Amino acid sequence: MERLSSGEFFGLTSQKLETGGLILTDTVYTHDYVDWHYHENAYFTFILTGNVIEGNKKGKVNLSAGSLLFHNVQESHYNIKPPGETRGMHLEVQSHWIKEMCPDVELKEGSCEVTCARTKIxxxxxxxxxxxxxxxxxxxxQSLVMEAIQPQFSRSKESGFRPPWVNKAGEFLHDNYISPPTLKEIAAVAGVHPVHLSRAFTKYFGCTIAEYIRLLKVERAFSLLSTKGNSLSTIAHCCGFADQSHMIRCFRAFSGHTPVFFRQLFKI
Incomplete structure (x- = not known):
């Protein structure tokens, strides 16, 4: 089984940035099939355009634009690329960086898909x-990586307890953000009183319910930007924004730039 060294991925790498134990690579996938292999470092794969299928010990996962996958160190897997261009950004995290920056965490075993909208943005x-x-x-x-990956590590010194209603509320909003439910409807699904939901939501999600719904809309819009032929007005409609201007305002609020700015980045 082939072992890939730091900064090495199958495909055409157009950019590699190394900084203090972190390695960022921007790679266009050129292989229709990549046999079983593993990597020297723990890393994240973020699909920018196209699609890829990854197989590992647990089975197969279909990844499309906007998908984010975490791989623990030396986790073996294989890849299948459907027809069309697929481009991914990889973030490798070397062991000495983890020990220095996150001394009280343990990496999650194996591979797992990251679904958190905030992390993807x-x-x-x-x-x-x-x-x-x-x-x-x-x-x-360095600053963005610290903010993005901390929630993905399981802490060894903290219990990280989350009441069951938190996941119920989060999943319900994930499924219904395009046509947002009322506060009473969310509370009923979560099994808590609307007042408790309103007061406690920010503690577990880092923002209000309304802000979280906007976050989910923006994350979905990001994933649609890389598809050719998708106009901004079409994307705004598909994601449940009032109009294109509303989407642009939300984009600026969560990412600091407009959809057009990021669409250009996908072409670099």
Whole structure:
């Protein structure tokens, strides 16, 4: 079984940025099939355009634009690329960086798909920062990575207890953000009183319910930007925004830039 060293991926790598134990690569996948292999470092794969199928010990997972996958160190897998261009950004995290920056965490075993909308938007911002190419890029990358990956590690010194209603509310909003439910409907599904839901939601999600719904809309819009032929007005409609202007305002609020700015990044 082949072992890939730091910064090495199958395909055509157009950019590699290394900074203090973090390695970012921007790669176009050129192989229709990649046999079983593993990587030297733990890393994240973020699909920017296209599709890829990854197989591992647990089975297969279909990844499309906007999908984010975490691989623990030396986790073996294989890849199948459907027809069309597929491009991915990889974030490798070397062991010495983890020990220095996150000494009280343990990496999750195996491979797992990351579904958190906030984390995915941070990875889009990470792509933007990696393209800045100035003397602040390393600082920007380090800061964004710290913010993005902390929730993905299981802490060994903290219980991390989350009441069952938290996941119920989150899943319900994930399934219904295009036509948002009322506060009473969310509370009924979660099994808690609307007052408790309103007060406690920010503690577990880091924002209000309304802000979280906007976040889900923006994350979905990001994934549609890379598809050719999708106009901004079409994307806004598909994601449940009032109109294109509403989507642009939300984009700026969560990412700091407009949809057009990020659409250009996908073409670089």
């Amino acid at each position: 941070l990875f889009y911002r990470l792509l933007r920062e990696s393209k800045m190419g100035d003397d602040l890029s390393s600082l920007g990358v």
